[in-house]
Amino acid sequence: MTARRTFLLAAALAPLAPLGYAASGSDFPQKPIRLIVPFPPGGGVDQIARILGPQLSQALGQSVVIDNQGGAGGAIGAGAVKRANPDGYTLLMGTASTHGSNYVVQKDLPYDPVKDFEPISLLMEAPYVLVANKSVPYDSIAQLNTYANAHAGKVNFGSYGIGSSNHLAAELYKALSGANITHIPYRGAAQAMTALLAGEIDITFDTLPNVVPYLKARTVKALGVGARQRSPLFPDIPTVIESGVPGYVSGTWFGVWAPKGTPPGVIRKLDDAFVQSLHKPAVAKIFEDAGNHVLAAGPAALKARVRAEIEGLQRLVKERGLRFD
Template sequence: MTFPHDSRFLARRTVLACLAATAAATLPLGALAQKSYPAKPITIVVPFAPGGTTDILARVVGQALSNELGQPVLVDNRAGAGGNIGAALVAKAPADGYTLLMGTVGTHAINQALYKKLSFDPIKDFAPLSRVANVPNLLVANPQRPYKTVKELIAYAKEHPGQVDFGSSGSGSSIHLSGELFKTMAGVDMVHVPYKGSAPAVTDLLGNQIGIMFDNMPSAIQHVRSGKLRPIAVTTAKRSPELPDVPTIAEAGVPGYEATSWFGLFTVAGTPQPVVDRLSSALQKVLGEDAVKAKIEEQGGEPVSETPAHFTEFIRTENIKWSKVVKESGATAG
């Protein structure tokens, strides 16, 4: 049986359906991206080996972001060339917000001055999201070595030029440059031994294959607490609350010395702004959580949360600062 109003009802449904389809078709692509993002797992590329500070921070933040965004956040370690291999990989990834980089002061402020040629532009190829943490570097030694203080290390290095070897997570890393800056300011001759990440360098330090490291505190502090490594000094201007009895290098014998590492998340340049906004908002939220801050602080780091604009400006100032350090120290990529 057909009722008179059926045709009018069907007509109205057709009109409404057309209007809805038109509205969806005219919705900005950015709004659609924001509404659907994230629809699959996100990957954080760590440009250093597992076990180092960059890796530790990526896993802490990645787990928190996974809980906040409702999608798995995976960590992919791509070590080599002072972080350049992993950074280049992300720079060439699709600009869709599904590939992030846990960048460092090395990848985004040091390497462009240290390497003659990079396959990526640390400014133009990335969309900064936020710093995650500032981290002191910790000057540590194998306990079998004869020096316990900064003054003793300097004296030994001057008596045995070229016989003190210091490891790093790679040429151009903040760990490397901390050592080069120390060499210049203390007037000593030490040999740099680069590794593909902090963890393998620490392994050799524990085995007494190398003598010292200016390691990021999160990857060294557990060995200091266990007595397997000897803390000599921190590289920052102030002592670390996690190791209050360990002096700064400046107060222990090299006035004016200061070096701080930082770590932050980036996505690919050209990522739709609504996706960048979603990532930035989620990141600021998780970095404000007490549990996340506590995990970073336990590793000797200082949690940081900022807007993409503030992070971008910070990177520009860091480029100027570290380019000067590289030039004055005479450091080169190995």
């Protein structure tokens, strides 16, 4: 009877052992990790993932494979991660678009950014910069607003597309500044910047990392940065706030998520790996020199950022009566 009871007890506890190990993350990872980038190769999110990939592999002892699944503003890749096994081996490199503006703008989004994912790390953020074509007759925020309101409908701004993150950044600017500027949507950041350089549009809002090369080459005018403080890279560019538009803060941010139900121990181990990678001075310098601000914050910070992003955009859309049909 003793032997039988021992056998039955062991049999009963056997299924619990893997759960315990999984929850603690003590044996994770045991195979390569797939990091899905929901945007095409070569873009800013892809570059961040490929810089961090080797660092994560070193920290975790397993290779990290970058998998680009672009389309629908990041919704396709995010949806793929939602449907993946919650074991920590499939992760999402997302942004303020995948976990903010998409939810507010897209009616049939195939995932819920709050309910369908476990937040891991808030990696970094980057402000938008209001940049203008070199030939426009204004050199500051105040001059832009005066000119736009004196020439109703004549000043236009380009965006990545209707309902895109920088379209909403411009709508926030309109709401807070009262500037009379007209929206012209393009298909992505590259097209909008090409249009700005060609003089097809007067201004646009783009992330600091995207506009660094143009600012250094002096091929565009920088009127203001959408951060609370000036960028150390370009200390001569004033913030939009100090230029007379109180409360204007806009930009993007980057985070990593796992499918809902991924064990807490695995989440902790992954967060530790991302933070450890970003705390390396040489790695942090790469991102900071590109115009990003490294945060290396954990799950709670990422969760709070997502909620704040969604609530702020929902309020903006409602107050401005915006439609994205």
